[in-house]
Amino acid sequence: MSSRRSRTRQSTSRISDDQINDLVSRLQQLLPEIRNRRSDKVSASKVLQETCSYIRSLHREVDDLSDRLSELLENTDSTQATIIRSLLSQ
Amino acid sequence: MSASQQLTPTNPNSALKIRLAYRFLLTLNTLNAKKPPNFDHTQIHRRSHRVKIAAYASMASVVGPKRAWSRAILWKIRNRGMLARNKKRIHRISTPIRLHRHHARRRRNPNRVVHVDPFVNSGLEVKLRKLVPGAETIDPCGLLDETADYIKYLATQVEVMRNLVDLYSTI
Numbered sequence: 001m002s003s004r005r006s007r008t009r010q011s012t013s014r015i016s017d018d019q020i021n022d023l024v025s026r027l028q029q030l031l032p033e034i035r036n037r038r039s040d041k042v043s044a045s046k047v048l049q050e051t052c053s054y055i056r057s058l059h060r061e062v063d064d065l066s067d068r069l070s071e072l073l074e075n076t077d078s079t080q081a082t083i084i085r086s087l088l089s090q
Numbered sequence: 091m092s093a094s095q096q097l098t099p100t101n102p103n104s105a106l107k108i109r110l111a112y113r114f115l116l117t118l119n120t121l122n123a124k125k126p127p128n129f130d131h132t133q134i135h136r137r138s139h140r141v142k143i144a145a146y147a148s149m150a151s152v153v154g155p156k157r158a159w160s161r162a163i164l165w166k167i168r169n170r171g172m173l174a175r176n177k178k179r180i181h182r183i184s185t186p187i188r189l190h191r192h193h194a195r196r197r198r199n200p201n202r203v204v205h206v207d208p209f210v211n212s213g214l215e216v217k218l219r220k221l222v223p224g225a226e227t228i229d230p231c232g233l234l235d236e237t238a239d240y241i242k243y244l245a246t247q248v249e250v251m252r253n254l255v256d257l258y259s260t261i
Contacts, residue, residue: 019231020231027234027237027241030238031241052214055221058241058245059221062142062248062251063142065145065255066139066251068255069254069255070134070140070141073137
């Protein structure tokens, strides 16, 4: 039984630890807080926790920004071409 | 621009911003052209909901069907009428996943069972699968990849919207 288990574990080690560490460090680079803290040793679970809270805060921000944007859009009607132009020239 | 804005010196990021901004403004314009402005209180909520949908739709269309999260978003938006009608009968999460799970089962090699677990605490994995659209049936490594991609696009979209709000509010 244990030999069977070790055999399956060997065949699935294609998804190696290095690959996982790679992915976790990629995520770490995207998170704003951890990136600014400049510490190399951040545990994977901390990265995932930060990821979850970051995604939630991004969702909240999208909601908030779309509220404000819809309010502003109904007030300003024209001059959208100038807005687009100035935005794209940044 | 605000001082809290992070420096984005890399060119691909600003090119991505421009693509997202262009698509978003396009979607907003078609949105504005449809309905006449209405100052009713319920209409305000509905308008902001439409802007939110436009944001997610434009973000997912820029990526196209390449990613599981963009496919899930586009599917959800295109079928939101049907989903809203079936909300009471069928659990909302399971409906789009039903198709996706069937598709994934056909493709996947049955021997390829993932034993290496990056999620030491599996509660985090469940939370992440709920937050990232279309991530309920992906293997854990693909999940991390999808999450990174989703965060990148979502953060850029938020930046685009922030810039737009700044622009509109100074006019």
